[in-house]
Amino acid sequence: MNQDSLFPSAETPGPNSHNDAAAGRTHSSHSQDYFHPSHDAPLAVRMRPRSLEEVVGQDHILGPGKPLRRLVEGSGEASVILYGPPGTGKTTIASLVSAATGHNFVGLSALNSGVKEVRSVIADARRDLIHGIRTVLFIDEVHRFSKTQQDALLAAVENRTVLLVAATTENPSFSVVAPLLSRSLLIELHSLDTEALTEVLRRALVDERGLANRIRATDEAIANLVQLAGGDARRALTYLDAASEAVPDGGKLTAALVAENINRAVTRYDRDGDEHYDVTSAFIKSIRGSDVDAALHYLARMIDAGEDPRFIARRLVILASEDIGLADNTALSTAVAAHQAVQFIGMPEAQLTLAHATIHLATAAKSNAVTTAIFSALADVRQGKAYPVPAHLRDGHYEGAKKMGRAVGYKYPHDDPRGVVAQRYIPEGLDTAVYYHPTTHGAEQRLHDFLGRLRRIVRGDS
Numbered sequence: 001m002n003q004d005s006l007f008p009s010a011e012t013p014g015p016n017s018h019n020d021a022a023a024g025r026t027h028s029s030h031s032q033d034y035f036h037p038s039h040d041a042p043l044a045v046r047m048r049p050r051s052l053e054e055v056v057g058q059d060h061i062l063g064p065g066k067p068l069r070r071l072v073e074g075s076g077e078a079s080v081i082l083y084g085p086p087g088t089g090k091t092t093i094a095s096l097v098s099a100a101t102g103h104n105f106v107g108l109s110a111l112n113s114g115v116k117e118v119r120s121v122i123a124d125a126r127r128d129l130i131h132g133i134r135t136v137l138f139i140d141e142v143h144r145f146s147k148t149q150q151d152a153l154l155a156a157v158e159n160r161t162v163l164l165v166a167a168t169t170e171n172p173s174f175s176v177v178a179p180l181l182s183r184s185l186l187i188e189l190h191s192l193d194t195e196a197l198t199e200v201l202r203r204a205l206v207d208e209r210g211l212a213n214r215i216r217a218t219d220e221a222i223a224n225l226v227q228l229a230g231g232d233a234r235r236a237l238t239y240l241d242a243a244s245e246a247v248p249d250g251g252k253l254t255a256a257l258v259a260e261n262i263n264r265a266v267t268r269y270d271r272d273g274d275e276h277y278d279v280t281s282a283f284i285k286s287i288r289g290s291d292v293d294a295a296l297h298y299l300a301r302m303i304d305a306g307e308d309p310r311f312i313a314r315r316l317v318i319l320a321s322e323d324i325g326l327a328d329n330t331a332l333s334t335a336v337a338a339h340q341a342v343q344f345i346g347m348p349e350a351q352l353t354l355a356h357a358t359i360h361l362a363t364a365a366k367s368n369a370v371t372t373a374i375f376s377a378l379a380d381v382r383q384g385k386a387y388p389v390p391a392h393l394r395d396g397h398y399e400g401a402k403k404m405g406r407a408v409g410y411k412y413p414h415d416d417p418r419g420v421v422a423q424r425y426i427p428e429g430l431d432t433a434v435y436y437h438p439t440t441h442g443a444e445q446r447l448h449d450f451l452g453r454l455r456r457i458v459r460g461d462s
Contacts (some may be wrong), residue, residue, distance in 0.1 A: 043241035044234045046209045047200070048092055051105075053087050055096070057196030057197035057233075061187050066091065069186055078156050078163035081142065081181070083172050084189030085275075087232030091165035094138050100201040104128060104135045106162075108111055110144035115152050126150045142166035143175035150177045157183045176382055191231025200233050201240055211240075215247045220255035276307070284315060288323045292362035299358050309350045313339035316357050324361060325370035327442035334360045365442025380433065387427035422460035431459075 040045075049055045052062055052069070061068040068080075082090040088167065106121050125135035137153075139145070156162045164184060172181055192200070201222050204210035217240075225243070231238035238255075243261045247253050283298035293314070302312055320335040338357035342350040392409040402408055411421045426433060434455075438447040455461075 024038070042236035042238065043204060043244075046457075047207065047237055049089070049096065052093070052096055055093060056199050057192040058089060058189055060190065062093075079183060080166070081172055081176065081184045081186050082167045082189060083186060084169070085191050085231060086169055087191040087229075087234035087236075088191060089233065090169075090189055091140060094140075094165045094167050096430050104133055105138065106135055107138040107140070110139060110141040110149075112271070113149075113241050114285060115149050118149060118152045122152075122161060125156065126164045129161060131187055137164050138161040139164065139166045141168060143168040143170035143172075147177055150180050154179050154183070192229075192233050192236075194226050196234060197226040197229055197231070198222055199234050201236055204237055204240060211244055214249050215244055215251050215253055215313050217253040218255065221253045221258050223357075224255050225262075228258075274352055275305075280315065283312075284319055285364045286317055287316075287358065288366065290366065292359055295358050295362045296355065299354060300306070303347075303351050309342045309347055309354060310339070312354055313342045315355070316354070316361060319361060323366055323368055324364050324369050325367045325444070326447060327365035327367035327369075327439065327444040331361055331364045367439040367441050367444050369436060369438050369444065375406045376435040377433075380430065385430060387429045389427060391422075393425065402421040403408070418457070420454065422457060425458065 055062060063069065068242065082094060084090055104125075106125075108117060108121065121135070121137055125137070128135055137156075142150070150154040153162075153164065157164050166184070168175060172186055185359075201217070205215070205217055206213050221243075225236055225239050239258075239262045242254055243258050245262050246257055266295055279298050279301050283295060283302065286294035286298060299312070303309070317332070317335040317339050325329040334357050338353045341353045345353065391405045392407060392411075394406040411423045413419055413421050413423075415421075436451070438444045438451055440448050
């Protein structure tokens with residue numbers, strides 16, 4: 001075994017889990033409290049995995065030959081950022097790999113640590129390194145570290161003064177500074193599936209650390225707990241803990257008892273994180289794709305999680321023009337009305353208004369012709385095609401304008417019985433420009449049939 005690797009064998013004792021005379025201070029030891037919690041600790045704490053073999057649902061990183069398994073077995077010294085939803089084992093894995101190392105372990109939480117604490121750990125690690133002692137620095141919720149705090153880690157990680165093991169529920173691409181990302185191995189954990197959560201719950205029922213066969217549970221009760229947990233092992237065990245209190249020793253936990261003791265699932269949704277962006281994206285794409293039921297599902301998730309209803313309404317207003325446009329002239333009116341209604345009604349009643357608008361937009365005829373039209377026009381302008389405004393279209397409401405040729409020769413369309421006249425409106429150099437291409441969807445069909453004739457009249461082709 002390479003003793004310089006980040007994660008040597010689990011059997012390798014940690015030399016600095018005790019008072020280190022050379023360094024002259026007590027190093028932290030997390031394994032005793034972590035792996036041997038008190039008997040009255042919550043079930044989720046008592047059932048924390050004691051080895052990587054007990055970690056379920058993450059075979060893509062822990063299976064034979066997978067990235068984290070290779071690190072644990074000693075091949076490499078890369079710092080690691082563990083990224084994934086709550087209750088998937090980030091802190092557990094970090095603690096397990098830290099326990100496996102023969103180096104000093106120091107844990108910081110971004111909730112109560114600042115630049116001062118980070119620099120102090122690095123200074124201690126630098127002094128320890130002189131005595132041949134390596135430091136593994138574990139940072140929980142690293143996404144809560146400011147840019148300045150993260151920058152304070154860079155040199156120490158780059159020089160391997162510390163070996164970083166960090167955990168985050170936020171997408172590191174947005175929450176971790178690029179230089180720190182480039183110096184670390186990013187490992188993503190997945191939400192636990194039904195099979196993995198079922199294993200976690202059944203293990204807790206029989207394990208001596210858990211309920212130790214004090215009660216039994218029906219398959220329906222387990223299935224209900226899995227559904228309520230939403231892929232979160234910690235939540236699944238917390239719910240089992242709560243429901244089991246209603247069952248006498250030797251009794252059976254049923255689906256009815258689960259329902260009585262756990263009245264609802266907690267929607268996983270972080271208004272500043274991936275869930276916010278992912279659910280919002282799915283909401284918009286479902287409306288665009290005309291799947292009204294999927295759109296209502298994602299709307300319900302946002303509402304249930306406490307998303308700002310004004311944010312939802314703003315997204316609907318944008319979508320009405322972006323994805324529906326003139327295929328349904330009433331879509332924008334509905335979306336704007338919903339936005340205004342949300343402002344003065346508020347929740348919970350505004351959820352009806354949001355549902356009203358969502359259903360209208362999801363079932364409306366779709367066209368992105370408005371979107372492509374303005375983007376095409378912007379592309380010409382940004383390429384330098386902002387040619388002079390024709391003289392007859394310029395402002396003539398000031399003294400001396402006519403002498404300069406301003407507004408001279410302008411034809412007033414209402415003077416023609418058709419309400420339209422042949423006249424140059426577009427600047428010279430853009431005579432062939434065509435930006436708006438109506439579809440044949442919904443109300444835009446009329447424009448599709450009419451616009452060609454209208455352009456020919458305006459541009460003098462007929």
